[in-house]
Amino acid sequence: MRPGVSLRTKIYGLVITIAVIAFACSLWLSIDNTRTYLNEQMQSHAQDTATSLGLSISPYMDGNSPMVVETMVAAIFDSGYYLSMVLTDADGRELLTLENPVEIDGVPAWFIRYFPIQAPTQLTDINNGWQMTGQLAVTSNPGSSHDKLWRNARNNGYLSVFIGGVALALAHLILSSVLLPLHQLEQQAMAVTHKQFATITPLPSTRELNTVTQAMNSMVTNLQTSFTQMAMHAEKLSSDAFIDPLTKLGNRRAFENQFIAQVGEMQDNDLATLGLIQLPSLQVINAKLGYEAGNGYIRQASEVISQALAHRTSGTLYRTGGSCFFFKVASAGATVEELCNHLHEQFSALYSSHYSEGFANIIATSYDNKQQLNPLVSQLDNLLTRESSTTGTGLVYWAPEQESQLQHANGLHQWGEIIDDLLASNQVTFMFQPVLACEGNQTSENVLYFELFSQFLQDGIPLANSELYAMAELLNKSLELDKMLLQQLLTIGDFKRDVTVALNITHQTVHSAEFGEWLEEFYQHNASNLPTLVLEISETAILASIDSSIRFIQQVKACGIQVCIERFGSSFTSFKYLRGLDVDYLKIDGSYISDLDENPGNTHVIQAASQVGHGVGVKVLATHVENETSLRLLEELACDGVQGNFIQPTKKLAPYSEKKQCQYWPI
Known part of the structure; x- marks a missing residue:
């Protein structure tokens, strides 16, 4: 998962937030304006009713016709538009009081709570000639107004949602046309980090995006051209020095x-x-x-x-x-x-x-x-x-x-039994050797990772690793040995914090679909108990099937495991195969380095291989460093890491308490 929030998410979030705020504010203003209008309407209606009813009953306020007055007031009150009517005489004594309960059907309580309507009360004086005979107070019923306000708010809400949906759909179409080229640019940038050089076609129509896309396409094309030229140069140097021109075999x-x-x-x-x-x-x-x-x-x-x-x-x-x-x-x-x-x-x-x-x-x-x-x-x-x-x-x-x-008199059947016994007994120990980082053309004290070497035992006696793995490949059992080694890392348990260790993976494992699925499940359940891992794959195994290797590397990287191609350059083939391989390290084959002090001409091949690796963003490591002269030459050639007996001989992986004459220790 890529870190950070995508631009698409931010833009859509901003648009939706603005739309929601605008919708809420618009709806609130609409409701508030409608409520004000209804309040004014109720006030006017109550005043008109009070005035007209007061004029109607004024001739009967002499006290001789109370039933007529009550009948006339009740006739108007029973229409249901009024909350109360109160008739008093000139001295303020109540002559008649009529009241209706407040009933608001179909309007949510929360709406009434947030948008209250105050029932207005209007007064009118009742006169008989020039003499004041009483006063009439009329209070409007807010129930119908609440109902009108709710229906108006609901209808406006539906209309706003519809208009907002249409606006968002149009915004989505417009934003998609803008963001698609940006997404393509992002994918192009990610492809470059994965050693792939893809260009974008067709170009976007937007002027600014068109300019940026053309610039990116040009940069990617230049990177591809530069990588191809460096690979061809390295290939030519390697071919001239180490390839028989007739058979294309090593010379x-x-x-x-x-x-x-x-x-x-x-x-x-x-x-x-x-x-x-x-x-x-x-x-x-x-x-x-x-x-x-x-x-x-x-x-x-x-x-x-x-x-x-x-x-x-x-x-x-x-x-x-x-x-x-x-x-x-x-x-x-x-x-x-x-x-x-x-x-x-x-x-x-x-x-x-x-x-x-x-x-x-x-x-x-x-x-x-x-x-x-x-x-x-x-x-x-x-x-x-x-x-x-x-x-x-x-x-x-x-x-x-x-x-x-030794065990070499064994046939395939006997080796099959030996390997089965090893898988059942888990008799294996580890040796290790550090890979030191080079910083500023100088070897530092920082360890990039510790390479682990397995040593299998039969009845406590070490088996010949070269013969064991050769037979395991023939018997299709090397995959199980690799699984066993990864599981054995769990038994060590006391690696230093933030330490990184590397294991070599066999040819059969690299091209096994089963191992990728097994590794994903294994790492999911045990990642917290494992050190950071690097899997080293030989160049020969990579070249056996580039497509299969790419799939394997993608599965490994998805688990957060780093990948190193070891014996880089040993096959004397074109370095162009690196394009599309998302690896972290290239370990130059020891045949170029072991006699570097005696054959300084190898520096041209090492430098070319280093440039190819750095050209695709991969750290380049040198192994078999056996003396100071070779180390200084490799530092000048801008290698990112060095490994060999001159740095530190291979040691048995044992508790730290057993550390003897060893500067770098993983546990």
């Missing part, structure tokens, strides 16, 4: 940066997979058929591998040059081995005389967060060389010794 630099960033995010018991694919027939095809045919061969291989990885949200493919492809999967074990065997079978099916040395060769292995890239690549290269020789054993996935020590 060697992108591969190395993202590998380093991923290893930095892995927990001690996490394993991931790195695969190497080579095209052995590329050199022969280039020599015999030309480079265009060789390029077609590379593109075909890229499509085959990409399609196989498309079913795994955690899989990423790179072309590092020539005939060499690498792929990363954020899990290891049996399911990845199945993927490698599937690719090997596809490569074998594509083998023909056209590819004299074979279509493609594949080898993959798992790695942990202690693994260095160069030794791992050398190991894969040696394994692939061995398997490509005549002594090869057909190996496509090599499991090092550490893999057997």
Whole structure:
């Protein structure tokens, strides 16, 4: 709900108030004037009656004809227009008194109370010649006057209401023609805050509104043009630095940066997979058929591998040059081995005389967060060389010794049981890391929010998060894990006042209509017991369906929850997708930042991404800040927030009493 009272409400309120006041005043004056007229009419009528009746009875006031006098007075009095008649002699003695009760039928008591009519009494002297023989007092009956006054007021009221209704209807038509363009301008301004650039057509006919609307349309068009230009500039910088021009995949630099960033995010018991694919027939095809045919061969291989990885949200493919492809999967074990065997079978099916040395060769292995890239690549290269020789054993996935020590030997069925047990037991703990605000190109002490990292336990032993979530996505159980994490926040209960915390939401959850409905109900019942929330969504999940992501973000924002797109720029796609996404934060992918001190050329991409974010009113955050040099560069690039081990390493979320060497603490 938007704060404040709308202009429409104020104008209509003013018009109705003026109309009501004018109606009330007009009706009051009409009633008062009518009452004055009726009072004067009764006074005149009473005086005329007293005078004429006095002349009529004067010959009979000698005391000899009392019955004649009484008959004549009673004849006039019985008409009902008089409240009383009193006849006295010359000495003031009452000779005759006639009275009628005050009866006012059909007139509300409140009307009589607020608009009283005083019954006038008129006197006349009765003379017989030059001698005064008596006096007659006539008092009019106010009942009929009250009745006339009430009927007049009621009729005037009905007429006033009718005229007022017609006037308000005309005012509504006129005001609507004026307020509609203002409403359109308001919607246009709201759309801009939601990163949408809509223009108003047709233009209003009112001169002033026409001018304002044209100005707003021009401003919105300029904003859209500026955003498009910044997005294209950022896209070009990113493409030149990190995209293979032939396949549009990430190049060697992108591969190395993202590998380093991923290893930095892995927990001690996490394993991931790195695969190497080579095209052995590329050199022969280039020599015999030309480079265009060789390029077609590379593109075909890229499509085959990409399609196989498309079913795994955690899989990423790179072309590092020539005939060499690498792929990363954020899990290891049996399911990845199945993927490698599937690719090997596809490569074998594509083998023909056209590819004299074979279509493609594949080898993959798992790695942990202690693994260095160069030794791992050398190991894969040696394994692939061995398997490509005549002594090869057909190996496509090599499991090092550490893999057997973890849970990665589990198949999908076993992982399903593990996840079900987790959902039933709620065995999860949290780690946290602060995101500090940058103010005036300098890091402040203010915490934008604390990012929470989940750590699931099986019999007290931490599970590998990367493998767990990869399996949960395949089993369609990640939605339930996300619900569980939100519910677990309620059990913490002692967050600092006004603290904001962030949780990562999985791909499946973002595109689930069920979760939006569940979240609305959950937040409605538990908002007072929760800290302010930020939901972090990966760029990959957003790009999977922009329309679905927009609907999800709208549902989340309606609950008062903020949204952050994490790994911004990791997909090397156009930043134009931000248009229409009502998000609060963009967290630049760590691959641009982790080696910023060694590759200052990344600053151009970060600056361009920052300008794109600021161009649509979104705060830009930088993660993986590992040293002071990177921090100072990010401050100069006008980032709004920073996060990383240099700021504060990840800590276990525990009571404040257990705080150790930690400056920023959420509870």
